[in-house]
Amino acid sequence: MSTFKTHCPVVKRTTETFTEFVTVGGERRRMTFEKDIVWIQESETKRLFRHGGEVLKEGSTTTDYYGYLTSFRDENESSERSMQFYGITPESSLELVLMTTIRLSPATETAETLEHNRKKLPDYKAQYADVPNDWRQEVVADGETLWPYLQPIKLAQEVVWSSKNTPEQNEALEQEFTRKWQVSPEARETASA
Template sequence: MQQNMAIQTKGPIYKISDEDLLQFSLVGGKNQAFEFSKQFVWVAESSTEIEYHHGGKILKKGAHYNDYYGFFTSLNHKEAHDFAESFGITEESSLVLVCRTYVHLTPYLDQNKAHNADKRAGQTRHFEQIPAEWLQKIQPGEDSTQIYRSIKEPVLLTSEITWSSKYSPEENLALAEALKGRFPCEDFAVVV
């Protein structure tokens, strides 16, 4: 098993959950599954990507921004606005520049409880990534051809356009504010 990688984040804690997991290990020449439970901290994070659209289709994807400076700091649309302005892309243009924002939950282990105890969303917290070897059984009724899935992967909550060269400044502001209103920047953790 490889060493867990430490990460730093300023994102809000969306939920805290106890997860039933399993890990396969070679014992006596046979691969055996060992079941166990761990508590995960699910942190909300956003990223924003510039897309170039024409005729209702994506021509190209451009720069991608993350939440390095805090939750929803990826929503800085200045570069897209400046690019549209410098190339004369307007509300009437056939080429449309958009910013698509993704909000996802990433599960982490809180191995640094002492450091994180007095930290809140917006302040840097330290967590550990979940080992790739840890798996979760697919629940009955879930649409999947697999029996197990990696628990390490982020869960996408939404993917929305938060800025478009087709919209007025007021409409663009309303798009970004609506998304921020649904996902506040403070911790809203609930033990599940």
């Protein structure tokens, strides 16, 4: 099982039922089991070039590598350089935006990750394990049984910066988005318990 580290908060815990298909004695068998899942709230920001509201080109993507909701912070300077490079002004029909997605990503804990998290210093990243793709969930859709793997859940997708806005408008957008999606320390403690 591969592991990863993150500063992003765990906001809920669930117990999920999975199915794994295993080969026993040359025969493929279905095995059902339950596992505890942690849901990590994180953001990802894409730089988009739009014309008339339609995306013409996707630019770079940033993540919460430095902590929750850092995917769009400090992108203003880089966005302004892109505006200069492409000749974009607030009056241009071409618009550069930063589009941020908030999602809950599933993960699991192992003896190794629990030990890491128990010993780590408070400001260090927590460690979790990816949910293996061969852990499938049984879903019946339109009378057909499907076996998808556990997917992240998209909570929101919003523009947090636009070349059409003034610096003050962009600052207000960023502050409002941060206020709306900030995770309280109490929510983090409850989910960690």
